Amino acid sequence: MNILVINGPNLNLLGRREPGVYGSDSLNEIRNEIINEAKRLNVDVEFFQSNHEGGIIDALHSAMDENDGVVLNAGAYTHYSYAIRDAIAAIKIPVVEVHMSNVDARDEFRHNSVIAPVCCGSISGFGKMSYLLGLRAVKEIAEKRADDKI
Ligand code: DQA
Numbered sequence: 001m002n003i004l005v006i007n008g009p010n011l012n013l014l015g016r017r018e019p020g021v022y023g024s025d026s027l028n029e030i031r032n033e034i035i036n037e038a039k040r041l042n043v044d045v046e047f048f049q050s051n052h053e054g055g056i057i058d059a060l061h062s063a064m065d066e067n068d069g070v071v072l073n074a075g076a077y078t079h080y081s082y083a084i085r086d087a088i089a090a091i092k093i094p095v096v097e098v099h100m101s102n103v104d105a106r107d108e109f110r111h112n113s114v115i116a117p118v119c120c121g122s123i124s125g126f127g128k129m130s131y132l133l134g135l136r137a138v139k140e141i142a143e144k145r146a147d148d149k150i
Contacts, residue, residue, distance in 0.1 A: 001042070003138055004067040005034060005131065006059055007049040008075035014100075021101050023127050030128045037132045043139050053077060057087045064091040068146070069138035071131060073098050078113045089118040094141040098134040099124040 007027060010017060015026035025033075031047055038045035046067065048059045056074065063070050072095050077084050088095045095118070102125030103110040116122050120141050123130045 001069075001139060001142060002044040002046065002067050003038070003069050003071060003135060003142070004046045004048060004059065004063045005031075005071045005135070006056060006063075007047075007073050008056055008077050009051040010075055011073060012049050012051065023100070025128055030131060033128060034131050034135060037135055041136060041139055043135070045135070053081055053083055056084055060084070060087040060091055060095075064093060067093060069093050069142040070095040071098055071134040071138055072096065072115070072119070073100070073131070074115055078103075078115055079109055080114060082114060085115045085118055088115055094120045094138055094145065096120050096134045096138040096141070097122040097124075098130040100127050100130050101125060 012027055014022055014030065015024055027049065034045060050056050050059065056077065060070065070093065074081065074084055078097070097113065097115055097119040104124065113122065121137060123133045123137065126133060
């Protein structure tokens with residue numbers, strides 16, 4: 001079981017970016033916690049971060065052949081990228097949407113996710129724990145799909 005964790009625009013600045021909203025951990029520190037959780041869950045985990053829509057789309061396409069599932073924090077692209085939505089719909093592996101902040105408690109434009117309908121589910125508002133919950137969720141879904149195919 002190999003899961004890809006994708007982080008979108010501005011998430012490379014975690015720790016320095018609006019700490020009141022996103023906390024004080026850097027993306028690297030969060031990555032280390034995800035690695036520990038992955039060990040506990042007995043899954044392999046890979047990471048990708050890009051500030052560019054096309055980079056995220058390319059990573060999703062590659063994941064179809066190389067990974068069993070994706071945990072995706074698409075950042076602000078969540079709210080308007082039909083191209084990322086189409087890429088998620090195109091690949092056959094499960095994608096779980098995650099957000100550190102509670103997007104429904106924030107600005108109106110963050111209340112809509114154009115990717116949510118093509119993701120397996122969404123986790124929002126638990127800070128870095130959103131990634132750990134997302135990893136657990138996508139692992140269970142990918143395992144169930146593998147079992148169903150047997
Ligand atoms: C975010 C929420 C988005 O609205 C925002 O644009 C981000 C981060 C989150 O993790 O809470 O960049 O995805």
